[in-house]
Amino acid sequence: MKRIALVTGGMGGLGEAVCIKLAGMGYQVVTTFSPGNTSAEQWMTSMRVLGFDFRAYQCNVADYxxxxxxxxxxxxxxxxxxxxxxxxxxTRDMTFKKMDKTNWDAVMSTNLDSVFNMTKPVCDGMVERGWGRIVNISSVNGQKGAFGQTNYAAAKAGMHGFTKALALEVARKGVTVNTISPGYIGTKMVMAIDKEVLEAKIIPQIPMGRLGRPEEIAGLVAYLASEEAAFLTGANIAINGGQHMS
Structure with missing residues (x-):
């Protein structure tokens, strides 16, 4: 029987690349889409054309x-x-001076509360079965901070605190919990940044001189989801082209 992999926010960009990679490993892949997403059926149809039988479920990950x-x-x-x-x-980027509670809460609930909301209903079952993999996608900006991202950086840093604590609790039960902290990846969210800012301020900070590719992050997720990664837990793995080394 195929193992089941659930990828939140899997429609497009990094999430889609992760879905494709895990399907290639033999997992039955399931993803979520937000209540306001009207293109979910279209996405699943396009994936079926490519040979991927993904299932998608509507879910507000910010709501328990x-x-x-x-x-x-x-x-x-x-x-x-x-x-x-x-x-x-x-993201809801703005300086702290301009940030209001609404934009703080939106990012914290979607990026951090969601980790609790989605992990809580599946973790006990993983422990009981003696096998499980939890991978939390954080960000380089959760490690080093970023101008105009107090909300985003706080949420992404909090994800790894969660990772380390839970990893300790389930380590003897065959369940691993790890964080990946990507740098700037060529997704729709990053490509929405003003081109001049991207080329003049962001890419020059990356020693490799380019944005990462979603497939490169997906390959790391695939490893953490594999049998070979059974001894790796509580880690925060940076994959950022050398932009930030800690």
Missing amino acids: ESARECIRNIHREIGPVDVLVNNAGI
């Missing part, structure tokens, strides 16, 4: 009850989740 209901539906219709990739995230 919505996350629980999503996991219940997946368990009932497909089976228990063996690999969880907490990838869903948003």
Whole structure:
């Protein structure tokens, strides 16, 4: 029986690359889409044309009850989740002087609360079965900070604190918990940055002189989801082209 991998925010960009990579490893891949997403069916159809039988479930990852209901539906219709990739995230960039509580809360709930919301309903089952992989997608800006991103940097840094603590609790049960901190990747979110800012301020900070590719991050997720990664837990792996070394 195929193991089941759940990737939050898997439609497009990094999440889509992760879905494709995990499917290639033999996982039954499931993803989530937000309640306001009207193109989910179109995305699944396009993936089927490419030969990928992905399942998608509507879920507001920032809402605990919505996350629980999503996991219940997946368990009932497909089976228990063996690999969880907490990838869903948003930005609401502005200086702290201009930031209001609404934009702080939106980023914290979607980027950090969601990690609890999605992990809580699947973790006990992984422990009981004696096998599981939890991969949290953080950011280089959670490690080094970024101008105009107090909300985003705080949420992404918090993800790794969660990773380390949970990794200690489940280490003897065959469940690993790890963080990946990508640098600037050529996704829709990054490409939305003003081209002049991207070329004049961001890329020159990257020793490799380019943006990362979603497939490169997906390859690292795939390793962490594999049998070979069984001895790796509680880690925060930077993959940023040398932009930030810690």
